[in-house]
Amino acid sequence: MSRSEELFTEAQRYIPGGVNSPVRAFRSVGSTPVFAVRGSGACIWDADGKRYTDYIGSWGPLILGHAFPAVTEAICDAAKNGASFGLPTEREVRMARLITELVKGVEMVRMVSSGTEAVLSAVRAARGFTGRELVVKFSGCYHGHSDSMLVKAGSGLATAGLPDSAGVPAAAAAGTVTCAYNDTEGIKQIFAAHKDGIAAVIVEPVGANMGVVLPAPGFLEELRRITAEAGALLIFDEVITGFRVSLNCASGYFGVTPDMWTFGKIIGGGLPVGAYGGRRDVMSVVAPLGPVYQAGTLSGNPVATAAGLATLETLKNDSGIYRGLAEKGEKLRSGLASVFKKHGIEAVVQGLESLATVFFTASPVSSYDDAKKSDTARYARFWKSMAKRGILLAPSQFEALFLSAAHSLSDIEYFIAAADEAAHAGEI
Ligand code: KE4
Numbered sequence: 476m477s478r479s480e481e482l483f484t485e486a487q488r489y490i491p492g493g494v495n496s497p498v499r500a501f502r503s504v505g506s507t508p509v510f511a512v513r514g515s516g517a518c519i520w521d522a523d524g525k526r527y528t529d530y531i532g533s534w535g536p537l538i539l540g541h542a543f544p545a546v547t548e549a550i551c552d553a554a555k556n557g558a559s560f561g562l563p564t565e566r567e568v569r570m571a572r573l574i575t576e577l578v579k580g581v582e583m584v585r586m587v588s589s590g591t592e593a594v595l596s597a598v599r600a601a602r603g604f605t606g607r608e609l610v611v612k613f614s615g616c617y618h619g620h621s622d623s624m625l626v627k628a629g630s631g632l633a634t635a636g637l638p639d640s641a642g643v644p645a646a647a648a649a650g651t652v653t654c655a656y657n658d659t660e661g662i663k664q665i666f667a668a669h670k671d672g673i674a675a676v677i678v679e680p681v682g683a684n685m686g687v688v689l690p691a692p693g694f695l696e697e698l699r700r701i702t703a704e705a706g707a708l709l710i711f712d713e714v715i716t717g718f719r720v721s722l723n724c725a726s727g728y729f730g731v732t733p734d735m736w737t738f739g740k741i742i743g744g745g746l747p748v749g750a751y752g753g754r755r756d757v758m759s760v761v762a763p764l765g766p767v768y769q770a771g772t773l774s775g776n777p778v779a780t781a782a783g784l785a786t787l788e789t790l791k792n793d794s795g796i797y798r799g800l801a802e803k804g805e806k807l808r809s810g811l812a813s814v815f816k817k818h819g820i821e822a823v824v825q826g827l828e829s830l831a832t833v834f835f836t837a838s839p840v841s842s843y844d845d846a847k848k849s850d851t852a853r854y855a856r857f858w859k860s861m862a863k864r865g866i867l868l869a870p871s872q873f874e875a876l877f878l879s880a881a882h883s884l885s886d887i888e889y890f891i892a893a894a895d896e897a898a899h900a901g902e903i
Pocket of ligand 1: 589619712
C-alpha cells in the first residue's frame, strides 16, 4: 500500500470522503488521491516521494508556481509580526488600491476569505443595490457553494431554478434562473419574461468549471448591453480568470466592463483570500457604509494579503510572465491536438492563455451540454497515463489545466511527448 493510500484510508475515518474539497477525492478518474508533501516551481512531490509536473496548481492561485520565493518571503515576513489582528492594516489598503489600479471599472473592493464568500457577498450587494431579487447564472459555471449558486435549470428556460445540492432550500433556488452558456437568445427570453425583476447576471467570462469554454464572439458584449438596458448588474466572476488571462483580468482582456467583479485564488497567492468589488455607487451599499451586511473575522488577513500582494506585484512588474504563459499555453494546446489527431483519437483541446482542457469529444465545446458529451472514461485513462509518466492533471474532465510561470517549454514538450507515447501504446 502506498503512503497516499494509507493516508487516504485514515483520512476517510475523520473527514467526509477523506478530503476537504470533493474534487480532491479523484473519484472521476478512479484513483487514490495524491497526497502532496512539497511543491517547488512547476513540481510537487507526493507522500511516496514521487515527483509530478503539476497542472492542477491548487486550482488556479499558483500562477507563479509553488513556493515562489518572493511569495514565501512575504508570508514569512508578515507572519513574524502576527497572524491576524482583527484591525485594519496598511496591506489591505495597498491591495485594494492595486486592484483598482489594475482593473478598469473597479472603484472599490472588499476583501473576504474565499471565492464562495466573494460571490455570495456580491450577489447580496447586487440585490441590495437594485432592490430586486432574481439572479441569472449559466449552466456549467461554478460560483462557489452558496445556496443561490447551487442551482440547476428549472423546467423552462425562464423558470425558477431547482436545488442542485441536497440542503439547498427550494426558496433559495427559486431566486436563481439558469441559462445555457453562450445562449444570447436565451438571455433575451429570460429578460423578456422577468423584465425588471432581475438584480444581476453572474458569469464566468471564460468558463473554466465545465472544462475551459470560451465566450462566443459578442456574448459578453450582449450581456453588458442587455443588463445595462434592464437596470440589472453584470457580475464577472473572475475567481479563476482574474489576473490569469491578463494583468487586467478578463474584463480588460475582452474589453467588456461589468458592474461588479469577484476575485480569489491568484489574489491570495495560495492563501485564503477572496474579494468583490466594482462601481463605487454599488459598493457603497456594503456595511458599514450602507445597509447590506457582510463581515469576516479574517477578511484581509495580513499574512494572506501579503501573499497576494507579492503575487500581484510580481505579475505587475514582469510583463514577460504573461507573454510566456501565452506561448506555453498555445504550444501545449496545439501540441496535444496534433497528438490526438495523429492517433485518430476524438478530442478537442480548448483554452486561453494559461488555461487548457482536453475534451474527449468530436466537436468544439461551447456549452455545458456540449461538455457533457465528452467521454469521461477516456479522460480517466488519459489522466492515469499521464500520472504514470509524472504529469499531474486535473482529476476531472470538467476542470481546467493551469500553467504557471514556473512551467518550462521543456515541460510542455515532455507533456506532448508523453501523450504521444501513451496514445501510441493504446493507453488513452
Ligand atoms: P472557493 O470558495 O473555492 O475559493 O471559490 C469558489 C469559486 C468561485 N468562482 C469560480 C469561477 C471558481 O472556479 C471557484 C472555485 N473553483 C474550484 C475549481 N474549479 C475550486 C476547487 C475546489 O472546489 O476544490
